[in-house]
Amino acid sequence: MAEPLAVYVHIPFCTIKCGYCDFNAYAGMDALKDAYARALLREADAARPLLAGRAIASVGFGGGTPGEFPAQHIAALLERLRDLAPFEPGAEVTLEVNPGTSSPPYLRGLRAAGVTRLSIGAQSFRAAELAFLDRIHSPEATAAAVAAARDAGFESVSLDLIYGLPGQPLGAWLESIRAALRLEPDHVSCYALTVEDGTPLAARIARGDVEPPDPDLAADMYEAASALLDAAGFRQYELSNWARPGHESRHNRAYWTDRDYLALGAGAHGYLAGERYENIAHPRAYIAAVEAAPPGQPRPALARVTTPALPAQVADWLALRLRLLEGFAPAEFERRWAVPLEAAAGSVLRELAEAGLLELAPRVRLTARGRLLHGEIAARLLVCLEQTAPRLPRLAARAAPPAPPYAAPK
Incomplete structure (x- = not known):
């Protein structure tokens, strides 16, 4: 299963x-x-x-x-x-x-x-x-x-x-x-x-x-x-x-941990097989769409589906994991993205650690001061990944899983 x-x-x-x-x-x-x-x-x-x-x-x-x-x-x-x-x-x-x-x-x-x-x-x-x-x-x-x-x-x-x-x-x-x-x-x-x-x-x-x-x-x-x-x-x-x-x-x-979640209801957001999707927002329009949907459509109220660009995917993963006080082990990043954390974002992580915002060992996690600046830290990580991700082909390959059979037309 x-x-x-x-x-x-x-x-x-x-x-x-x-x-x-x-x-x-x-x-x-x-x-x-x-x-x-x-x-x-x-x-x-x-x-x-x-x-x-x-x-x-x-x-x-x-x-x-x-x-x-x-x-x-x-x-x-x-x-x-x-x-x-x-x-x-x-x-x-x-x-x-x-x-x-x-x-x-x-x-x-x-x-x-x-x-x-x-x-x-x-x-x-x-x-x-x-x-x-x-x-x-x-x-x-x-x-x-x-x-x-x-x-x-x-x-x-x-x-x-x-x-x-x-x-x-x-x-x-x-x-x-x-x-x-x-x-x-x-x-x-x-x-x-x-x-x-x-x-x-x-x-x-x-x-x-x-x-x-x-x-x-x-x-x-x-x-x-x-x-x-x-x-x-x-x-x-x-x-x-x-x-x-x-x-x-x-x-x-x-x-917070990159797991799939199914969305039901007006305006609900879901995440399945690397795709982020959103239902029609207004309750009346949502009801009408569900009632009118043809059989076999597994997401009958779908408004939009997006697969974020590679840097955004990785930055989202890091930002969400850093919301948890336990943070994450560098090995978890490598298992998910198939490249070492150092190769993807090592330089900015070291800068954040030197500024007292981040701990790097044994787990990567925010300090008490870093928790006050989570949004700014997430933005710094995205800028870094926009520069490094295109140079990491293994990362790009890992971030683009085959489209699931239930994916809606784009």
Whole structure:
């Protein structure tokens, strides 16, 4: 049997769309949910050739807010996936919910459906910050959601938090961390607020209504959060993620370690046999495409397929592996790309190590300072590989596997 793969399912529905969000998410489309559920089942059925001979290691429901999707639809899709491919023993099934809109009966329904890990979008434990972020729940609702998740039988509960808000004091951020820890989660994710083009938040900043985030203060917040979480017994295993032992996100690890993942749903992104692909984004257009697709099309809602240029492929591999605090062994790079790491990127890696941003032995991994500059390091690696990759024919050959029989026409 081929290597197990992950399955990502995109649920694009939200109660409201937050002003900072640029995800493929839509409010006011509840009437589409039943039709969307039927389209997901049809897309999963069509993917049978992609699942042949493979087991499913994990399923991740993202969005949007998957917790706004009826539990019976989640259950039906998981049952269909189990009919199409075996689940690995202990396969992880993660779903994101918002506090305040996830009732105890709903959470019990998710647990009965086979969801094993719950990610709760707390974002902050200060009412004013939640209002700024357009969140409709209260800090108390997060505590109630965690209690309801435990009562429903979830043994792995994660809290998501956002830092670096305009005008947010360091002390306020640390109080949110402490409030999260008082709820005794198994996992905490901390994300810096980013200002994305085209969002209402970007427009407010452009008008001068809101100050832009302070990157230096955000860096201080990141380091302070890491110290607090470490002292509380959480191990940082990825740039934005901390977990108690045994509660690391196995699904997200597929993204960071170059493993295949199947995409289902509107705007979902997948990665199979070296190809990156994306589904049609709008829910109505996605439903129409799935319903109209001819039999035998394994990706009926496909919007685009790309095979990144060789330097980008290798730079992506390095950047994603460096997100993990464990980094990677040079031998892993050589097994994947058929050339020594030194030949591909040795010069820039040494420069980064001399600058105190990278460790090179026994594994290649970011230092604490390097974690603050991951984006800049990834950009440096891409520039280096654009110069070296064309001179490494074995690397080019390894990066271009034969097209799979299910590849869509370009």
